[in-house]
Amino acid sequence: MDVDPLPGMSGGLTTSLVLQTLPKIDEDNVLSSKTPKEKLLETLDLLETHVEKLRKNASQLEEDKDALLSTLDSVMNADMMYNLEENDKDDIIRYAERVMNRCLTVEVKVLTQRDKMQEEALFQVNHLIDGLVIALKTDAESARTKCESYMNACSSNMVQGITDKIFESALLGCTVDDQKKVKRRLYGLLTYFEKMKVVSYNEVN
Structure with a gap:
């Protein structure tokens, strides 16, 4: 049987500390200027x-x-x-x-709060990344190269090859939060591509 922690203990400790630091309105302080x-x-x-x-x-x-x-x-x-x-x-x-x-x-x-232009920019970015996943089934090497060019658009430190200007333009129209999420998604794809390359190499050998 699970027992709920007492206030100020274990899981309740964090909540208590947060509540203690929240600001309060002092309406009784008549001396305040x-x-x-x-x-x-x-x-x-x-x-x-x-x-x-x-x-x-x-x-x-x-x-x-x-x-x-x-x-x-x-x-x-x-x-x-x-x-x-x-x-x-x-x-x-x-x-x-x-x-x-x-x-x-x-x-x-x-x-993430977005205006109409930011919504459209994110849609375009996601559409381009989805294209990588589709291309993976027919031409994995080309998809990996394209993914690297997208990743280069997310960072000043180039991974390899060139930067895709169309993707970069769309990415710049996204919110900062969305840009970070896109970078994480591309990093995950690159890791997956590298894993596929290793598996393919092992199968050949």
């Missing part, structure tokens, strides 16, 4: 800081979840899996799937 509007604006400024910190922490949790899922996937596709007996392999897969399903029960979502 600030006007009611100034007091309210000061409180809102502090609350905005907390909100931005909350968004940052939630975004980090999103990244942590993606990283965990990616690592779990790499475990299930590791070369060592091919050296296992069938029964042992089944045990590992079942264990990994159980951990993965547990990870998927965590849902963290940070919404």
Whole structure:
């Protein structure tokens, strides 16, 4: 039987500390020289800081979840899996799937506010990346090269080759948050392409 933690202990400790640091409106302080509007604006400024910190922490949790899922996937596709007996392999897969399903029960979502132009820019970027996934089935090497050119558009440090100017133009029209997510998505694709290259090399040899 699970027992809820007492206030100020374990999981409740973090919440208590956050609540303790939240600003409060002191309406009883008659000696203050600030006007009611100034007091309210000061409180809102502090609350905005907390909100931005909350968004940052939630975004980090999103990244942590993606990283965990990616690592779990790499475990299930590791070369060592091919050296296992069938029964042992089944045990590992079942264990990994159980951990993965547990990870998927965590849902963290940070919404990004966009205007119409930013929505259109993000649609174009996603359309171009989706094209990479489709091209993967017919020409993996070309898709990998194109992915590198997209990745170069996300960073001042070029991975290899050239920068795709069409993708770069669309990316610049996206919000900063979307640009970061696009970069993470491309990095994941590049990792997948490299994994495919290793598998193909092992099959040939």
